[in-house]
Amino acid sequence: MLAGEFGEPRRWAMAHQIAVGEFFDAADLVPVSQAHIMADTESLGEAGVRFLETLAAAPEAERRVRVPAITDPRGIDFAVYRRLGQTPAMAALEARLRERAGEDTAEIARRMGLAHEEISHSAEFDHVVVNDVFEHALAGLRAILHAARAATARQTGLAGFIAGLDAP
Secondary structure (H helix, E strand, O other), X not given: OOOOOOOHHHHHXXXXXXXXXXXXXXXXXXXXXXXXXXXXXXXXXXXXXXXXXXXXXXXXXXHOOOOOXXXXXXXXXXXXXXXXXXXXXXXXXXXXXXHHHOOOHHHHHHHHHHHHHHHOOHHHOOOOOOOOOHHHHHHHHHHHHHHHHOOHHHOOOHHHHHHHXXXX
C-alpha cells in the first residue's frame, strides 16, 4: 500500500499511520478491526474540507475503507449555528461536506443517536479527553502519553537496571 499500488488515498493513509506510530514510539502496526474518521468542519477548516474532497474525487475502488468506519455526526445545526458562535463560513464548509456525502436529515439524526450511544460508554475506557478547549485536550493527551511511556511494561531494561543497583 505504501508504494501506491492501491491508490493515492490508501498510500497517504498508510504513510500517515506510520508517522503517527513513529510519534508515539510504536514498535509496529497492529491489526485494526474498525476506524473512526474525523470530519468536523470546525477542526478541518477550508484546507481540511479541500483535502477530503480530493480523497472523495479518487476512483471509488481507491477511496473505499477496508474496515468498518464511522465518522463524527455533522458539526453544524443550521437552525442555531450563529447562536453557538459558528460562522457562516463554517456553515458553508459543512454544507459542502453534506452535499458531497449525500446524507439526508434522517441519516444525520441516526448518526447523532449513535454518537449519544457511544458517548454513554465513556466509563468503559481508561482515559477520556473532551475536546472542548483545544489546549486543555492537548495537555490531557500529552499527560496520557507521558504516563503510557512510563508504564512498567514499556520499561524493557528496568529489571536489569534494578538488579544492577544491588551490585557492589
